[in-house]
Amino acid sequence: MSAELKYHFASDNTSGICPEAWQALEDANSGYQPSYGADSITAEACETFRSFFETDCDVYFVFNGTAANSLSLATLCQSYHSIITAQEAHVETDECGAPEFFSHGSKILLARSPLGKLDPSDVERLATSRTDVHFPKPRALSISQSTELGTVYRPGEVKGLGAVAKQHGLSIHMDGARFFNALTGLNCAPADITWRAGVDVLCCGGTKLGMAVTEAVVFFNKELSQEFAYRCKQAGQLCSKMRFISAQWLRILRDDTWRRHAQNGNTLARRLADALGHLPGVQILYPVDANAVFAKLPEKMKDALKARGWVFYSFIGGGSRLMCSWRTTESDVDAFVADAVASV
Numbered sequence: 001m002s003a004e005l006k007y008h009f010a011s012d013n014t015s016g017i018c019p020e021a022w023q024a025l026e027d028a029n030s031g032y033q034p035s036y037g038a039d040s041i042t043a044e045a046c047e048t049f050r051s052f053f054e055t056d057c058d059v060y061f062v063f064n065g066t067a068a069n070s071l072s073l074a075t076l077c078q079s080y081h082s083i084i085t086a087q088e089a090h091v092e093t094d095e096c097g098a099p100e101f102f103s104h105g106s107k108i109l110l111a112r113s114p115l116g117k118l119d120p121s122d123v124e125r126l127a128t129s130r131t132d133v134h135f136p137k138p139r140a141l142s143i144s145q146s147t148e149l150g151t152v153y154r155p156g157e158v159k160g161l162g163a164v165a166k167q168h169g170l171s172i173h174m175d176g177a178r179f180f181n182a183l184t185g186l187n188c189a190p191a192d193i194t195w196r197a198g199v200d201v202l203c204c205g206g207t208k209l210g211m212a213v214t215e216a217v218v219f220f221n222k223e224l225s226q227e228f229a230y231r232c233k234q235a236g237q238l239c240s241k242m243r244f245i246s247a248q249w250l251r252i253l254r255d256d257t258w259r260r261h262a263q264n265g266n267t268l269a270r271r272l273a274d275a276l277g278h279l280p281g282v283q284i285l286y287p288v289d290a291n292a293v294f295a296k297l298p299e300k301m302k303d304a305l306k307a308r309g310w311v312f313y314s315f316i317g318g319g320s321r322l323m324c325s326w327r328t329t330e331s332d333v334d335a336f337v338a339d340a341v342a343s344v
């Protein structure tokens, strides 16, 4: 008999909706409200974003990260521009060409990224390698925070990339599908790793944090957000019953709910990495700065874990990826580790 499949560590998308977001949906479900974002809950949610980031930013809610990334990149670039990013970047590897599609052809230029992070010198090199009309003009820099390899850029690192970007006329896009995991690990102000470091637009992840179908596109540079609402609508990304999305954001940003959930994922990823890292033959591949653990597991251990039902992927980062979320518990981690130990 085969074991029941256990998706606990397969992705932060396997974890469902957190109680606070669920309650917010419930609470928003009374009476009538204007549609398409003209309601008071949406106005309040956007205002809460402005307080959170301590600046007068422009906020839009879309349904997923691919839309957030590709629509925002399309506002930064014309079809003849290029976007510099890391070789593992989600915009390159996991969006089915949506950034190229929505920008009508902007080319993605890939930089080396040890530990998933871009180095300013590589950005500089790509930004200056060609200046002739035969090559698509570099116009944007896209960085992921936290990165696809579970590492996190420190405020100074974002600032360093920001400085190089500004010097070469690149706008900065931040793919923050796991922004809150990065933020809670850094213990700095949200502004310090975004607009104060030069970020022009942030795709701020709600879904992986525990919300239902939403990412926020936050424009710190308001010149870039002109007509963005039309872009969202045309792409089928304007929610008619917007209050259900806004109500969740309002709830999650208040009372540090975001921090509690992000911290849970990060703390348990740390616990998992510490325990696995002590087992013979296991190598933890990258610093565990957020909620991801990348581990090189002996084949025998991998097989034993899979035989016991654990599902996890090895399509990125050269090892097995184990994700923790708001829902992960210490006993989930301990059960996984016990099964790993049993295989040794």
Ligand SMILES: *Cc1c(COP(=O)(O)O)cnc(C)c1O
Binding pocket: 063, 064, 065, 066, 067, 069, 090, 091, 144, 147, 148, 175, 177, 178, 207, 208
């Ligand atoms: C999950 C993820 C996204 C968003 O993906 P969708 O499936 O489109 O919501 C974007 N960037 C990164 C780095 C991600 O991990």
